[in-house]
Amino acid sequence: MDNLFEINAQDREDKGKGASRRLRRQGLVPGILYGAADRPPRMISLVHHELAHHLETEAFYSHILTLIIGDQKQDVILKDLQRHPAKPFIQHVDFQRVRATEKLRTNIPLHFLNEARCVGVKAGGTLFNAITVVEVSCLPADLPEYIGVDVEKLDVGDAIMLSELVVPEGVELTAVIAGEEDVPVVSVEIAHMAEEGLAEGEIESAVESAAERGEKEKPGSEED
Numbered sequence: 156m157d158n159l160f161e162i163n164a165q166d167r168e169d170k171g172k173g174a175s176r177r178l179r180r181q182g183l184v185p186g187i188l189y190g191a192a193d194r195p196p197r198m199i200s201l202v203h204h205e206l207a208h209h210l211e212t213e214a215f216y217s218h219i220l221t222l223i224i225g226d227q228k229q230d231v232i233l234k235d236l237q238r239h240p241a242k243p244f245i246q247h248v249d250f251q252r253v254r255a256t257e258k259l260r261t262n263i264p265l266h267f268l269n270e271a272r273c274v275g276v277k278a279g280g281t282l283f284n285a286i287t288v289v290e291v292s293c294l295p296a297d298l299p300e301y302i303g304v305d306v307e308k309l310d311v312g313d314a315i316m317l318s319e320l321v322v323p324e325g326v327e328l329t330a331v332i333a334g335e336e337d338v339p340v341v342s343v344e345i346a347h348m349a350e351e352g353l354a355e356g357e358i359e360s361a362v363e364s365a366a367e368r369g370e371k372e373k374p375g376s377e378e379d
Contacts, residue, residue, distance in 0.1 A: 161220075175246075217300055236248055264288050309343045
């Protein structure tokens with residue numbers, strides 16, 4: 156993955172809550188750069204409005220970033236972000252150093268594809284996205300911007316499980332590697348079932364009716 160983002164930062168000496176509050180009053184965000192066993196953590200600060208501008212782009216959260224401190228450049232990933240609970244302010248940011256030869260673990264967003272063409276949605280169902288972000292393990296060069304999940308063929312009652320996600324070559328899902336319990340990522344359900352507490356027989360009838368409606372809506376040649 157190419158480095159599309161460059162972030163300017165500067166070293167900071169003062170530590171503690173008081174020092175962080177002073178930085179924030181100056182329009183700066185306190186942060187830390189860490190990672191790589193042979194290098195110590197580095198205390199940094201960044202201009203708030205510049206960082207906030209970068210954070211408006213989804214790709215910033217999953218890309219390899221270039222952190223510039225003085226005349227030094229370092230490949231990093233965004234590892235953690237703390238926002239003010241009530242105000243639009245960033246309170247702290249963590250970056251992790253990246254090495255081309257070392258695998259990294261980070262979160263990647265899921266993009267759900269063909270939602271409008273989903274078979275189950277056309278039959279009257281509703282898509283429920285249970286998971287929107289997954290943790291992956293890969294070399295920096297293999298880090299994807301997102302993982303696509305094609306839901307076009309999902310019918311009412313169908314689901315795509317975590318283990319069924321199609322990931323790029325060189326990328327592994329950490330939950331699958333660890334053998335954690337498989338969980339649904341996205342499913343198609345009849346929304347009012349859970350809300351109205353329908354009996355089992357009524358649920359089956361509702362699903363069958365939805366499926367029949369879907370069949371009737373499928374012409375011999377569909378215009379897109």
